[in-house]
Amino acid sequence: MRNPYTGAIAGLAGVLFLSALAVAQNNGQNNAPRSPWKYYPMDRATGDGGPAPKRDLTGTWAGPSSGSGAPRSRTEETPSLTPLGRQLFERNKPIGKFSPGGTNDPHTRYCDPFGLPQNMTQEIRGMTVTTLPNRTFILLQYMDLWREVWTDGRTLPTNVGGRGRDTLDPKYNGYSIGHWEDDYTFVVDTTGLAPQTWATKSGYPHSVEARVQERFHRTSKHDLSVTITMDDPKLYTKPFSIGETHFRWVPNQQIDDFTCIPSEVQQYLKEMGDPAGDPTVTR
């Protein structure tokens, strides 16, 4: 008599076999000796690892573009623009519509810095968090950049980009302060962002006065998510979500190098991006 579970067992075995085969083919490293200097995306943290430690994000994390299996990101919601916001938005030609040859995205064309918040939503591969008594540092693999988040109780500056002797210059990553909202949620508020950067890959702008809030929520030892909202009354009629990014713990804490190199981008655009650009694409 045929076992009614035979099909299911065979199916499950098939899934496991094919998945293992595909992973092996995809990775080609399962039987290779391990180097402490190399990132192995298939050496993944297993399960949730247990409860998250309290008030601790320290360590190296793998984002959705790292090949590590971190869940996909949620992108920004469609915001409601003010007339000035729409005017600025319509100047921007995002790569998704205009291709590398037709975009005026300053990062795509010149490797200009993403700036916040885009550097927390694009090319999210590796991220390391480390702390000092008065600051938390967020180190991002892509572009080898670091952010400084003050936790000493100071308030955000109010004189960025203004007039007078005490004014502060806008910065690509802005001015950031952070605090623990509860034992597992670290909230970072930022303002003073360099206005020439885009807030999103789709070309939404921001002003110097924009306020960006990131909520780093550690749900377990191995899982971290970051949700981002932006409030910029000059350009948007109400605050809106920039998106959510998920991270997984990296067992050997090693992440590879990856950056945008202007000379290589120029070569890429000259030989590939610009010839491939489609001049018939219009907005």
Add this chain to the structure above:
Amino acid sequence: MAVLFAGLASIDRPSFAHHGAAAYDMSKPVVLKNAVVTEFLWINPHPLIKADYKDEKGEVQHWTMEMGSTVSAQLIGWTRTTLNYGDVVTLYVWQAKTRVPVGRFNKVEFSDGTTMRDTQTGADDGGRADRDVRQ
């Protein structure tokens, strides 16, 4: 069978979204048989494969195609020496809508019959199987 495909679908594939597909005709990949590699540039944001392909009329076309980023390609076994000057291979490519000989690389078949894919194949080629490739 649906379970099998669900299992396979859960394996991660890097996003195609880095530089988008707006410039390419994703409906009909073309095949360059016996193309000769002239250069393999291991650069960011995308490595470039340059190859000469002789068409049916005997005219040589000089092709350039991009693939996934270096870090993504490394994850599936690519290195800066995977392709070398003079290699004779078959290249599958999504050609630019401008119809110039540039495009998005899909996969390569080596002379020994082995194949290596771009980081983006699978879900990112729209799920099309190789039987849909126009020879």
